[in-house]
Ligand SMILES: [Zn+2]
């Protein structure tokens with residue numbers, strides 16, 4: 516049905532634009548007509564996304580002239596209305612490089628983590644387990660890492676992603692995760708799942724948005740291998756022990772994972788109780804390795 520409507524619209528637009536361009540080909544000296552054709556071409560190209568050369572019938576000199584006019588109008592427009600963008604963390608208006616998502620002040624307030632850090636608690640300065648972690652029994656996670664400290668801009672970005680569904684925030688956070696991505700090979704990125712009721716309320720899973728952004732940068736495929744079978748209360752109100760009990764056996768694996776290595780992804784790493792419960796489920800199903808990666812790490816204060 517959708518294809519049929521699309522085809523009717525395409526044919527109609529092609530007919531109209533053919534008529535206009537044929538007419539223009541014989542009236543190339545009439546400037547307003549060229550502007551009209553330019554508007555038609557711009558509109559239809561932007562909205563219908565033609566893949567075929569529907570406008571090949573336009574006389575070459577007309578096309579060249581149209582492209583000159585188009586460039587001139589763009590410059591004129593840029594002069595009176597400079598291209599702007601807002602910083603995705605603070606909303607400040609920027610007129611600088613448009614490919615950068617953050618203003619200079621917010622970019623300075625990112626607190627990137629740089630290796631080495633303890634693979635279990637995240638404390639900086641340890642390439643192996645720190646002395647405190649060495650005394651604690653290992654859990655199901657092979658190691659964990661986070662791109663930023665959960666403060667300043669990273670905190671704003673995570674919250675914008677999670678509570679205001681600013682999906683653009685996932686790109687800056689994923690770029691940070693690329694900097695701490697372990698060099699070893701992984702078979703897939705697995706986002707920590709939300710319970711389906713929570714996901715329906717929220718409309719999206721922030722870990723999945725981050726996973727998609729990271730996957731696009733590092734070429735590791737993302738798969739939703741896990742699902743949350745139990746709706747668990749938010750972890751924020753619990754102590755470390757209570758957090759572990761809250762998420763115990765809350766996840767199941769929905770695909771064959773035997774012998775595979777996974778990069779388990781979540782937005783914030785706190786006590787990693789949730790990640791550990793996910794890793795337990797994956798390992799119980801035969802996964803060979805589960806490494807946790809998070810956009811931000813909470814509760815460890817300043818690096819050092
Ligand atoms: Zn800003």
Ligand SMILES: [Zn+2]
Nearest residue numbers: 633636645648
């Ligand atoms: Zn440690």
